[in-house]
Amino acid sequence: MNILVTGANGQLGTELGIILEKxxxxxxxxxxxxxxxxxxxxxxxxxxTIKHHIDTIINCAAxxxxxxxxxxxxxxxxxxxxxxxxxxxTGCKIIHPSTDYVFSGQKKQPYKPTDETNPSTIYGYTKLxxxxxxxxxxxxxxxxxxxxxxxxxxxNFVKTMRKLGATKKNIDIVSDQIGTPTYAKDxxxxxxxxxxxxxxxxRGIYHFSxxxxxxxxxxxxEIMKLSELKCKVYPIPTHAYPTKALRPKYSVLDTTKxxxxxGIEPAPWQDALQRCIHKIxxxxxx
Numbered sequence: 001m002n003i004l005v006t007g008a009n010g011q012l013g014t015e016l017g018i019i020l021e022k023x024x025x026x027x028x029x030x031x032x033x034x035x036x037x038x039x040x041x042x043x044x045x046x047x048x049t050i051k052h053h054i055d056t057i058i059n060c061a062a063x064x065x066x067x068x069x070x071x072x073x074x075x076x077x078x079x080x081x082x083x084x085x086x087x088x089x090t091g092c093k094i095i096h097p098s099t100d101y102v103f104s105g106q107k108k109q110p111y112k113p114t115d116e117t118n119p120s121t122i123y124g125y126t127k128l129x130x131x132x133x134x135x136x137x138x139x140x141x142x143x144x145x146x147x148x149x150x151x152x153x154x155x156n157f158v159k160t161m162r163k164l165g166a167t168k169k170n171i172d173i174v175s176d177q178i179g180t181p182t183y184a185k186d187x188x189x190x191x192x193x194x195x196x197x198x199x200x201x202x203r204g205i206y207h208f209s210x211x212x213x214x215x216x217x218x219x220x221x222e223i224m225k226l227s228e229l230k231c232k233v234y235p236i237p238t239h240a241y242p243t244k245a246l247r248p249k250y251s252v253l254d255t256t257k258x259x260x261x262x263g264i265e266p267a268p269w270q271d272a273l274q275r276c277i278h279k280i281x282x283x284x285x286x
Contacts, residue, residue: 001025001026001027001055001056001195002026002027002028002029002030002052002053002054002055002056003020003025003026003028003029003030003054003055003056003057003058003195004030004032004037004048004049004052004054004056004057004058004092005017005020005029005030005031005032005057005058005060006032006037006039006057006058006059006060006061006083006087007032007033007034007059007060007061007062008031008032008033008036008060009033009154010060010061010062010153010154011149011150011151011153011154011156011184012060012097012149012151012184012187012188013031013060013061014151014153014154014184015151015153015184015185015187015188016058016060016188016191016192017029017031018188019185019188019189019192020192023192025192025195025196028052028053030052030054032048034061039059039061039079039083039084039086039087040078040079040082040083040086041086042086042089045086045087045090046086046089046090049090049092054090054092055092055093056092056093056094056095056195056198057087057090057092057093057094057095058094058095058191058195059083059084059087059094059095059096059097060097061079061083062079062080062097062127063075063076063078063079063080063123063126064123065123066101066121066123066243066245066247067243067244067245069121069122069123069126069245070121070122070123070244070245071244072122073122073126076122076123076126077126077129079126080123080126080127080129080130081126081129081130081133082133083130084096084130084131084133084134085130085133085134085136085137087134088133088134088136088137088138088141089137089138091139092138093138093139093140093141093195093198094134094138094140094141094142095141095142095143095144095191095194095195095198096130096131096134096141096142096143096144097143097144097145097146097187097191098127098128098130098131098143098144098145098146098205099123099124099127099145099146099147100145100146100147100148100179100209100248100251100253101119101121101123101124101127101248101251102117102119102124102127102128102131102145103115103117103118103119103124103248103251104118104119104120104248105120105247105248105249105250105251106249106250107250108250109252110213110252110253110254111207111251111252111253111254112207112254112256112257113145113204113205113206113207113254113257120246120248121245121246122245123245131143131205135205138203139200139203140198140199140200140203141203141204142194142198142202142203142204142206143204143205143206144187144190144191144205144206144207144208144258145205145206145207145208145253146182146187146207146208146209146253147179147180147181147182147209147251147252147253148179148180148181148182148209148219149181149182149183149184149187150181150182150183150184150273150276151183151184151185151276152276152279152280152283153184157181157216157219157220157223158223158273158276158277158280159280161219161220161223161224161227162223162227162229162277162280164231165223165224165227165229165230165231166229166231168231169230169231169232170231170232170233170234171220171231171232171233171234172233172234172235172236172240172241173216173217173219173220173233173234173235173236174215174216174217174235174236174237174238174240174241174247175215175216175217175218175235175236175237176215176237176238176249177215177216177238177247177248177249177250178213178214178215178249178250178251178252179209179213179214179248179250179251179252180209180210180211180212180213180214180252180253180269181209181210181214181219181269181272181273182208182209182210182269182272183210183267183269183272183273183275183276185272185275185276185279186210186266186267186272187208190208190258190262190264190266193262193263193264194262194264197262202261202262206257206258206261206262207253207254207255207257207258208253208255208258208264208266209252209253209255209266209269210266210267210268210269210271210272211255211266211267211268211269212268212269212270213252214269215235217233217235217236219269219273220233221233222270222273223273223277226273226274226277227277
């Protein structure tokens, strides 16, 4: 099996590269950054997959700057929609991560894959368009919506909080947005489990996150505690921290389907966070 991972320098792409290289699932593994492959160029995508006899694509490339996307619709659409369309049109199997931002965030119970989508941001809208492009063009596909991704790599909430916690006495964090943190390593492990199980009968949309739910405030408090930082965290409402793009008030994902179909059991987010912080400290000591 020849596997292509796009967006290989990001949080999920990095974790996938590490796990796939150890798993020996791929006969040949291609970890492609934007410099290696421009997914918005169909000719480049087609030629790459033919040249390297790619069987399976994991598309980790995405435009994830939520606020900046409000002023950069064309760029966000190119990466989040046209790119997935090009990859899905190659005839390869494709696993395509998506986002909780495809939902309005107005629900009070965990979102199921079958729930109505209604994004309130350009980012969410272009990611939804990407999902639709994959379902329309790919023969075998798995779309995995996830949320609040963190890892020891790249930019994310955990690393930002640790940096602030080490330099400030107190910080204010939004307490009325509820979701579920997801460790990129756990999502990557789930994807690696799914690859050999893919077939036309289980193609579709799934949800994956770690288990449980919390606010950004709760998340920040746990980060400080596990990092042994003395920075005080104070809760504030969303209106006290205005942003260009509207964040979902509630975006917890129901992971029942991915557990039932693929036998994947997500770990609690607190456990995942503890493992991530342990890894961050290990990297810092090197």
